[in-house]
Amino acid sequence: MSDKTQAIFTGDRCLSCTSCMANCPVMAAIKDYRGPKLVGPAHGRMHFSQEDIEATLEFCSNCKSCDRACPSGVAVSTLNMLQRAEYYKTHPHTQAEDMIAHGERAGKMVRMMPFGATFANIGMEFGKTLGIFSKLGLAGERDMPAYASTPFKDLYSRIKQTAGGKKIVMFTGCFINDNEPQVGEAFVKVMNANGYEVLIDKGFNCCGSPLVVTGYLDEAKQHADNNADRILEWKKKGIPVVTPCTSCSLMLKEEYHELFAEHKFHEAAENVYDAFEFLEILQERGEFNDNVKPISQKLLYHVPCHLKCQAIGLPAANILEEFGANVQTADAGCCGISGNYGFRKDKYDISMKIGAKLFERVKRKDFDKVISDCGTCRMQIHHGSGIKPCHPIEILAAAYQ
Ligand code: SF4
Ligand code: SF4
Structure with missing residues (x-):
C-alpha cells in the first residue's frame, strides 16, 4: 500500500491559499519565479512530466519555508524536488552541478592524497583568484569551504572519551567531518559530560541533501537506503543516532520518507535526533548534566x-x-x-x-x-x-x- 505521507500525494490537499507564496524568500527576491503554489502542488498535480516541466522550477532553493507556511500539510518543496529529478532524467547535469552535489566524493579524494587538504585549499584559492570557478558555473565571489587539515572521523580516534556506559552514534555530516571538525569535538565533549560515549559509524554516507536539490534522486535513494539500514541496525541495539547538522537531521528524519515513501524510513526516523533536541529530552528526563x-x-x-x-x-x-x-x-x-x-x-x-x-x-x-x-x-x-x-x-x- 502506498504511504500517503509521500510528498506526491500531499498536493491534493492544496487550498490555493497562497500562504506558501507569501513566505517564499526566492519569490520575494526575484520576479521570475512563479512560486511554490504554481510550481509545486498545482503544476505537479496537473502535469508532472518532463515534457511540460515548469521552467522556473530551477529557482526553488529547497529552503522549505513554504512547507512550514502551508496550513494543509502540502510537502511543497519536496514536490519541487521530485519534479526537478524528472527534469534531469532527460537533461544533462553541468560540471558545476556535479561538483556541488558531490562534496562527499571530493572530500574522499582530497583525503587520499598526502597533504591533500593543504593542496586542495591552495587550489581553491587560485581557482577563485583566477576566475576558474566562475567559468565553471560556480559563484566566483565566494570562498569554497576550506578543508580542515584532519577530518573529524580521524580526529575522533584521538579523543579520550570520559563517558559512562550510555552510547549514541554521531551522524557527522560532510561539512563537520571535512570542514569544521571542531564542532564534532564540541559535540563529543557535551555528550560525554552528559554520560554518553559517542560512537561513529564510518559506513554512513552523506545524508543526500546536496544530491536531492541538484536532481540526483537515484543516488540520493542509494544513500537513503544505506543510511536508513544502518540507523535501523543501531535502533535494534537501542543506540540513538544524533547529529549536530540540522540539514542532515531533517533529511534523515523527514525527507527520506517524503521522497521515497517506504515504511523503513519512518522507522529509522524514530531513532534520529538533532543534537539539542536530544539534550532537551535529557533535560525533560532529569538526566541533563547542569554542572x-x-x-x-x-x-x-x-x-x-x-x-x-x-x-x-x-x-x-x-x-x-x-x-x-x-x-x-x-x-x-x-x-x-x-x-x-x-x-x-x-x-x-x-x-x-x-x-x-x-x-x-x-x-x-x-x-x-x-x-x-x-x-x-x-x-x-x-x-x-x-x-x-x-x-x-x-x-x-x-x-x-
Ligand atoms: S522551498 Fe522553494 S518554493 Fe519553498 S519557500 Fe523555499 S524557495 Fe520557495
Ligand atoms: S500554502 Fe499549502 S494550501 Fe496554501 S497554496 Fe500553498 S500549498 Fe496550497
Missing part, C-alpha cells in the same frame, strides 16, 4: 530554516538561556544560501539578496557571538557580514569544566 559554568554572553541566534521546519522549537536557545546566556533570535528570515544553492553562479545574487536583512542585523554587532546550527548558514553569514558564527554546541562545550 555548567554560567554563560554570560549575548548571543545572536540565526535559526536555520531546516531546523524551523522540524517543529522541535528552539532547544539550543532554551538550553543556553537556562545557563545564563542572553539569546536573541536574529529574526531576519532565510540566510539565502540554502545548502549548495548560493554556490551556483546564476543563483549567487538571489542568495545574497535573500540574506541581506540578516547581514544587516549581524553588522549591528550588538552581541558577543553569532550562533547557528547549520554549517552553510554559518558560511553565508560570514560571507555576507564578515563576522564568523559558531555552532551553539561550541558555546555549551566551552561552559562544561
Whole structure:
C-alpha cells in the first residue's frame, strides 16, 4: 500500500491559499519565479512530466519555508524536488552541478592524497583568484569551504572519551567531518559530560541533501537506503543516532520518507535526533548534566530554516538561556544560501539578496557571538557580514569544566 505521507500525494490537499507564496524568500527576491503554489502542488498535480516541466522550477532553493507556511500539510518543496529529478532524467547535469552535489566524493579524494587538504585549499584559492570557478558555473565571489587539515572521523580516534556506559552514534555530516571538525569535538565533549560515549559509524554516507536539490534522486535513494539500514541496525541495539547538522537531521528524519515513501524510513526516523533536541529530552528526563559554568554572553541566534521546519522549537536557545546566556533570535528570515544553492553562479545574487536583512542585523554587532546550527548558514553569514558564527554546541562545550 502506498504511504500517503509521500510528498506526491500531499498536493491534493492544496487550498490555493497562497500562504506558501507569501513566505517564499526566492519569490520575494526575484520576479521570475512563479512560486511554490504554481510550481509545486498545482503544476505537479496537473502535469508532472518532463515534457511540460515548469521552467522556473530551477529557482526553488529547497529552503522549505513554504512547507512550514502551508496550513494543509502540502510537502511543497519536496514536490519541487521530485519534479526537478524528472527534469534531469532527460537533461544533462553541468560540471558545476556535479561538483556541488558531490562534496562527499571530493572530500574522499582530497583525503587520499598526502597533504591533500593543504593542496586542495591552495587550489581553491587560485581557482577563485583566477576566475576558474566562475567559468565553471560556480559563484566566483565566494570562498569554497576550506578543508580542515584532519577530518573529524580521524580526529575522533584521538579523543579520550570520559563517558559512562550510555552510547549514541554521531551522524557527522560532510561539512563537520571535512570542514569544521571542531564542532564534532564540541559535540563529543557535551555528550560525554552528559554520560554518553559517542560512537561513529564510518559506513554512513552523506545524508543526500546536496544530491536531492541538484536532481540526483537515484543516488540520493542509494544513500537513503544505506543510511536508513544502518540507523535501523543501531535502533535494534537501542543506540540513538544524533547529529549536530540540522540539514542532515531533517533529511534523515523527514525527507527520506517524503521522497521515497517506504515504511523503513519512518522507522529509522524514530531513532534520529538533532543534537539539542536530544539534550532537551535529557533535560525533560532529569538526566541533563547542569554542572555548567554560567554563560554570560549575548548571543545572536540565526535559526536555520531546516531546523524551523522540524517543529522541535528552539532547544539550543532554551538550553543556553537556562545557563545564563542572553539569546536573541536574529529574526531576519532565510540566510539565502540554502545548502549548495548560493554556490551556483546564476543563483549567487538571489542568495545574497535573500540574506541581506540578516547581514544587516549581524553588522549591528550588538552581541558577543553569532550562533547557528547549520554549517552553510554559518558560511553565508560570514560571507555576507564578515563576522564568523559558531555552532551553539561550541558555546555549551566551552561552559562544561
Ligand atoms: S522551498 Fe523555499 S524557495 Fe522553494 S518554493 Fe519553498 S519557500 Fe520557495
Ligand atoms: S500554502 Fe499549502 S494550501 Fe496554501 S497554496 Fe500553498 S500549498 Fe496550497
